Amino acid sequence: MHKLLNFSALASLTVLLSTNAPLYAQGHEEHGHKGHEHIITVHEDVEVHGERFPETENEEGDYDPTPVIMHHIQDAHSFHIYGEGHEAVSVPLPVILWTEKGLVTFMSSEFHHDSHGHHVVEKKGMYFVNYHEDIFQLERPDETLTLDEEGHPTNTQPLDFSITKNVFTLFLACILLFLIFGTAARKYKNAGHKVPRGIASFVEPLVVYVRDDIAKANVGEKKHEKYMPYLLTLFFLIWVINLMGLIPFFPFSANLTGNIAFTMSLAVIAMFVVSFSGGKAYWKHIFFPKPWGVWPILMPIEFASNVIIKFFALMIRLFANITAGHIIVLSLISLVFIFQSVGMAAVAVPFALFISVLELLVAALQAYIFTLLVALFIGQAVADDHH
Amino acid sequence: MSFAAIGAGLAVIGAGIGIGQVGGRAMEGIARQPEASGKIQTAMIIAAALVEGAALFGIVVSLIA
Numbered sequence: 001m002h003k004l005l006n007f008s009a010l011a012s013l014t015v016l017l018s019t020n021a022p023l024y025a026q027g028h029e030e031h032g033h034k035g036h037e038h039i040i041t042v043h044e045d046v047e048v049h050g051e052r053f054p055e056t057e058n059e060e061g062d063y064d065p066t067p068v069i070m071h072h073i074q075d076a077h078s079f080h081i082y083g084e085g086h087e088a089v090s091v092p093l094p095v096i097l098w099t100e101k102g103l104v105t106f107m108s109s110e111f112h113h114d115s116h117g118h119h120v121v122e123k124k125g126m127y128f129v130n131y132h133e134d135i136f137q138l139e140r141p142d143e144t145l146t147l148d149e150e151g152h153p154t155n156t157q158p159l160d161f162s163i164t165k166n167v168f169t170l171f172l173a174c175i176l177l178f179l180i181f182g183t184a185a186r187k188y189k190n191a192g193h194k195v196p197r198g199i200a201s202f203v204e205p206l207v208v209y210v211r212d213d214i215a216k217a218n219v220g221e222k223k224h225e226k227y228m229p230y231l232l233t234l235f236f237l238i239w240v241i242n243l244m245g246l247i248p249f250f251p252f253s254a255n256l257t258g259n260i261a262f263t264m265s266l267a268v269i270a271m272f273v274v275s276f277s278g279g280k281a282y283w284k285h286i287f288f289p290k291p292w293g294v295w296p297i298l299m300p301i302e303f304a305s306n307v308i309i310k311f312f313a314l315m316i317r318l319f320a321n322i323t324a325g326h327i328i329v330l331s332l333i334s335l336v337f338i339f340q341s342v343g344m345a346a347v348a349v350p351f352a353l354f355i356s357v358l359e360l361l362v363a364a365l366q367a368y369i370f371t372l373l374v375a376l377f378i379g380q381a382v383a384d385d386h387h
Numbered sequence: 388m389s390f391a392a393i394g395a396g397l398a399v400i401g402a403g404i405g406i407g408q409v410g411g412r413a414m415e416g417i418a419r420q421p422e423a424s425g426k427i428q429t430a431m432i433i434a435a436a437l438v439e440g441a442a443l444f445g446i447v448v449s450l451i452a
Contacts, residue, residue: 125433293405313437313444316440319447320446320447321439321443323450324446365432368432369432369433369436370431372432373433373436376433
């Protein structure tokens with residue numbers, strides 16, 4: 001059995017992950033701070049907000065699920081278990097920042113559940129706040145964040161290499177895959193000519209499926225072997241992360257494949273793989289498409305579609321599918337709060353369950369489609385000239 | 388926000404028509420030639436993914452807007 005997994009790509013993924021631009025802006029609310037820290041941080045100094053939080057209400061005072069949903073599909077610096085604001089119970093994760101004074105590390109519990117830029121953490125004479133899970137640096141401790149017209153802070157942002165929820169999920173997926181495939185590979189080594197048992201007999205049909213129906217069918221009989229480690233890594237990594245995103249308890253449904261930075265890393269790697277496997281015929285087809293009369297129009301189109309748009313579509317497809325799945329489940333659960341009745345749960349929960357089960361299918365399907373399309377693009381790139 | 392929702396709805400109409408066509412024709416193809424169902428399924432999924440990808444561009448734009 002050939003080398004199953006090639007994880008060298010993953011190091012670059014994690015680096016790209018942590019420089020993740022804020023996609024959504026929300027309104028903010030006022031808080032005062034004091035609190036305790038444990039490994040699980042619980043805050044007793046509850047601020048009286050009334051029954052509901054101003055952030056989750058629209059102008060007419062109705063419940064607005066959008067901020068809650070956006071918060072749930074975003075990356076976070078802690079595992080949020082339950083509760084709102086200062087009552088929240090969460091598991092903190094390490095914050096790792098690279099500033100002009102070097103490396104700064106602390107646990108996210110020092111923010112005291114604040115993600116509105118109010119609680120200032122002082123380290124090495126620098127002041128940090130958490131604004132919607134992005135870390136910003138302040139000049140003075142009494143300073144507040146300055147927002148531009150669109151609500152994005154203009155303060156300096158240190159390079160954030162934190163082990164966030166998404167990064168943790170990626171690490172967990174890597175460890176899981178190493179364990180599964182390491183064990184499987186060892187079983188094959190030890191089994192000799194006998195049929196391997198246990199985990200190996202579970203992964204074998206999947207590996208053979210990827211080899212026969214994805215790699216051989218699209219890359220080609222002769223050249224597929226070289227791409228097997230990459231294609232298997234893609235398929236199993238995306239699948240496992242998609243499935244882990246559906247687990248509401250540990251690892252707390254991190255929306256990793258629904259993070260555009262992550263899917264972009266996958267797409268960029270795919271772009272390099274396809275571009276570097278492209279032979280003379282492939283590049284000739286892109287730069288000198290026939291007939292010559294339409295060359296000035298055709299060349300840019302061929303170039304954009306083969307080098308950029310294909311991979312842009314890969315990025316958007318995975319991101320949007322997984323994010324949409326998470327949004328639908330959260331929207332259905334939000335129905336209970338929109339209608340303000342427990343009875344609604346009788347409708348919302350079965351629907352959410354149905355969508356969750358559908359998402360199990362989507363998790364595998366998106367992993368399959370991503371791998372299949374990458375294999376197809378590689379196949380186009382390595383194909384011999386037929387003209 | 389409501390305009391974004393209309394945009395999302397329009398994108399979904401497009402995807403619905405597209406994937407409906409792809410799925411329907413694949414069904415016809417499989418009914419006519421059941422032995423080719425494996426190949427037809429693969430081609431169907433690729434085509435459906437491409438249609439869906441175009442619709443998702445619209446959804447993402449309406450999500451951001």
